Amino acid sequence: MSKETPTSLLHVHSHYSLLVPNPNARTLAISSVPDLVQAAAKTGHTAVAITDDQLLLDLGELFASADQQSIRPIPGIELPLLLADTQTEIESLS
Secondary structure, eight states, X not given: OOOOOOOOOSOOXXXXXXXXXXXXXXXXXXXXXXXXXXXXXXXXXXXXXXXXXXXXXXXXXXXXXXXXHTOEEEEEEEOOOOOOOHXXXXXXXX
């Protein structure tokens, strides 16, 4: 018998992601941070990651909730990359 390695999802959005309009979003996040942490703990995860869109408003809730559930918090953020002519931007700064 092999022992399963605990896993954690690393791309999870909370309700804070709704604060940033994203026309490319494939899903809507409607769960609060404490609810996400509690669900992770109930399903046997040893850690939980929250990676909201362009916001870090959830950090306090993430760490407090993870501490209450005795699991490891993994803070993250999803930032868009702007593909532009970087040479033009550099020249305009000099």
